[in-house]
Amino acid sequence: MSAADTIIVADRVHTLDPAGTRAEGVAAAVAVKDGLIVAVGGAAEVTAQWRGAATEVQHLxxxxxxxxxxxxHMHPVFGAGSFRGVDLSGCRTVADLRAALAAAVAGTGRGEWISGFGLDHNTFQGAPITNAVIDEVLxxxxxxxxxxxxxxxxxxxxxxxAVGIEGPRTFASRSQIVCGPDGRPTGHLLEDGAIRLVRDLMPVADLQERRAQVLDLLHSMAATGLTGGHVMDCEGxxxxxxxxxEELPLRxxxxxxxxxxxxxxxxDHLLALRGTGGPRWSVDAVKFFIDGTVEGGxxxxxxxxxxxxSTDSFWHDPAHYTRAVQRLDAAGMQAVTHAIGDAGVxxxxxxxxxxxxxxGPAGPGAPSVRHRIExxxxxxxxxxxxFAHLDVAASMQPTHTAYTRADHSDDWSTRLGAERAGRAWCCRDLxxxxxxxxxxxxWPIAHFDPRQVLATAQLRRLPGTDSRPVGPEQALTALMALEGMTTHAAHATGQGHHAGRIAPGHRADLTAFGLDPLTAPxxxxxxxxxxxxxxxxVTTHRG
Known part of the structure; x- marks a missing residue:
């Protein structure tokens, strides 16, 4: 038996491995060799069997x-490029928005653009979203x-x-340039087709600068315990x-x-692109949108x-979406669908x-693949x-409940009405x-910190706040939450045989908490x- 490259000794190890029930609860050490886990067990046992002269032993x-x-579900490249400039997430009123933009104007030269992100629909307090409230200050x-x-x-x-937008336009998707009764654009742009008209004209940093920004972002993510991410875009x-x-901190x-x-x-193009990749990255799925957002209508x-x-699909003819998904299914490539409304799902x-x-989607003998809905x-x-009946994975973001209120007074809830708002993010039912x-x-719709995701999934409110929980009956247990970012994440991508658990033969992707995530408040x-x-x-963060 050759020696391990690394042995990690902690107070406890949660393997989440059904086959390793003996180790669960008593394990305190993991041995790693050539990027794989080779042993899990007691500290003395693992150290005695796997420690060699060159083995690094990390005591935690x-x-x-x-x-x-x-x-x-994350957007590290798209988010780093599009959610930049002025952080508007703290604006609660139009007056707040105007003040934030006035400060930005003071540092902006003629010929330059101002970009902002994180603006809450509730800032407009039910009034139409229009540039009439920002043009003067800009x-x-x-x-x-x-x-x-x-x-x-x-x-x-x-x-x-600057873009030459003077009225409505027609898009292949159900994107929209919102116009007033006079036919003039209000400045409110709905969905990618409309937003892209303006975004594509804005100056962007060169590739090297953007690459450095993304790498810095990924290192920040690793520092919060993330070892991987399902990236839901691949533009430009x-x-x-x-x-x-050269070396991605996340898979x-x-x-x-x-x-x-x-x-x-x-x-055709995306099927040909399948399998493209390098160390720690690969193209393995296709992302669709069947609809947009509740707040955007x-x-x-x-x-x-x-x-x-909100009575229409993102597709003028949803049958085209269906045929595309079924083509992927027949070819054995995963379809990932953004679906927010009940009709969309x-x-x-x-x-x-x-x-x-x-x-049905797949003919006899077609490759088996697990699809998912976001x-x-x-x-x-x-x-x-x-979902369980069709073996379709559900992908949800617990921290998005922070954009709603338990009393249904927010824009999301108001648009839906009390009954549908009462079915918000039904994680536990699933x-x-x-x-x-x-x-x-x-991310960047909500913060990437997985500790916030794990905590909010249990609390149904953001941690560290005293806001009322949104749908507390939909709270997950601590184990369910942890599984959602480990075993279930691996199962949803067909990688459960070598990822998502601490077991011999699995990838040595590991997160060590300073407390027990299954028992801590x-x-x-x-x-x-x-x-x-x-x-x-390989250690990507050591705290």
């Missing part, structure tokens, strides 16, 4: 070792302010003039950017977008919201239901039960029906020190 007194945490400087959902933005009049030169990073699984318009050609609901909106499930349509913000119980439930942040877990983060047996 007081720590709990767990499988490496994976963020099930004093002719073009600006693009991305709202927190990432699916809508507010462009100043100067920005619209994103692959070139990632491929140029990235990438799902490029497939959008309405010339969809067959897109699927672009979610797909069974019945309209309070403004009479139902249609995404229908597309994968072999009892619906001509023979966000799932409001859903009746009869649709929740279908787990209790046997579904695979992946947890993530959707969630508010304390959110502040817990991260003692060690390891990917492929």
């Amino acid at each position: 007194p007081g720590a709990t070792l767990a499988p490496g945490l994976t963020d099930g 004093d002719g400087i073009p600006a693009l302010l991305v709202l927190y959902d990432g699916h809508s933005a507010l462009a100043s009049s100067a920005a619209l003039r 030169d994103a692959l070139e950017l990632i491929a140029g990073i 990235l699984r990438i799902a490029p977008w497939a959008m309405p318009g010339d969809i067959d050609a897109q699927i 672009t979610a797909w609901l069974e019945t309209a919201d309070c403004h009479g909106r 139902r249609h995404a499930l229908d597309a994968l239901d072999p009892s619906i349509g001509p023979g 966000h799932i913000e409001t859903l009746p119980y009869d649709q929740i039960k279908r 787990r209790d029906t046997g579904a695979t439930l992946v947890l993530g942040s959707d 969630p508010d304390e877990l959110a502040e817990a020190p991260i003692r060690l983060t390891m990917v492929d047996g």
